[in-house]
Amino acid sequence: xxxxxxxxxxxxxxxxxxxxxxxxxxxxxxxxxxxxxxxxxxxxxxxxxxxxxxxxxxxxxxxxxxxxxxxxxxxxxxxxxxxxxxxxxxxxxxxxxxxxxxxxxxxxxxxxxxxxxxxxxxxxxxxxxxxxxxxxxxxxxxxxxxxxxxxxxxxxxxxxxxxxxxxxxxxxxxxxxxxxxxxxxxxxxxxxxxxxxxxxxxxxxxxxxxxxxxxxxxxxxxxxxxxxxxxxxxxxxxxxxxxxxxxxxxxxxxxxx
Numbered sequence: 001x002x003x004x005x006x007x008x009x010x011x012x013x014x015x016x017x018x019x020x021x022x023x024x025x026x027x028x029x030x031x032x033x034x035x036x037x038x039x040x041x042x043x044x045x046x047x048x049x050x051x052x053x054x055x056x057x058x059x060x061x062x063x064x065x066x067x068x069x070x071x072x073x074x075x076x077x078x079x080x081x082x083x084x085x086x087x088x089x090x091x092x093x094x095x096x097x098x099x100x101x102x103x104x105x106x107x108x109x110x111x112x113x114x115x116x117x118x119x120x121x122x123x124x125x126x127x128x129x130x131x132x133x134x135x136x137x138x139x140x141x142x143x144x145x146x147x148x149x150x151x152x153x154x155x156x157x158x159x160x161x162x163x164x165x166x167x168x169x170x171x172x173x174x175x176x177x178x179x180x181x182x183x184x185x186x187x188x189x190x191x192x193x194x195x196x197x198x199x200x201x202x203x204x205x206x207x208x209x210x211x212x213x214x215x216x217x218x219x220x221x222x223x224x225x226x227x228x229x230x231x232x233x234x235x236x237x238x239x240x241x242x243x244x245x246x247x248x249x250x251x252x253x254x255x256x257x
Contacts, residue, residue: 022051024064039080041080093226096225102218110159111160111210116206122147122202152168153168204224
């Protein structure tokens with residue numbers, strides 16, 4: 001065991017970062033699947049054994065996800081999957097909307113031709129995966145989450161503003177996407193299909209940026225971000241209705257027995 005710990009201590013920074021990325025993805029997948037529910041206490045030793053890594057990697061993952069607001073570290077108690085209230089999501093989305101409007105506005109004038117082409121390509125793939133999810137292919141959700149984060153980070157990079165990119169990095173988008181992990185499997189497919197019929201797509205945003213009109217790009221981005229909040233609130237409502245129905249069923253079953 002000592003030799004193993006010594007090997008871990010000599011792990012290169014890049015290797016350590018790769019381990020943290022792997023641990024983060026694994027944990028998010030368990031959250032996404034519903035295996036870990038809001039308020040669940042997470043343990044470093046058990047998760048390290050489960051993943052096949054060391055406690056230092058798990059601790060770094062916990063710190064990262066705590067910084068993004070996904071996990072909550074309680075002194076003398078432990079680390080928990082945070083329970084996010086609708087009010088918190090609205091507050092986060094208000095800030096995100098303003099920052100992303102600025103990113104789209106700047107990208108419309110600063111993005112290179114290659115960056116615009118890559119944005120359009122990524123947006124098209126993301127919209128295709130979203131359509132697949134709406135048709136019942138639940139297994140593509142993890143790919144949507146990863147690509148959604150990458151796509152919006154690409155827009156921030158295309159702004160060529162280092163300060164904006166620092167605020168709109170990958171971890172900040174993890175926080176924004178977190179609530180969607182909690183409702184993805186409970187959102188009714190017909191609700192998602194109805195939403196997609198009238199929503200502003202990722203490709204709409206990418207095309208607006210490529211067209212080079214800063215104000216138009218900002219306006220399309222605002223509609224896109226605010227639309228995602230509407231979808232989240234609809235999903236949360238459906239989730240709460242489902243839980244209430246399940247609870248009522250248990251009460252009826254208990255009364256009959």
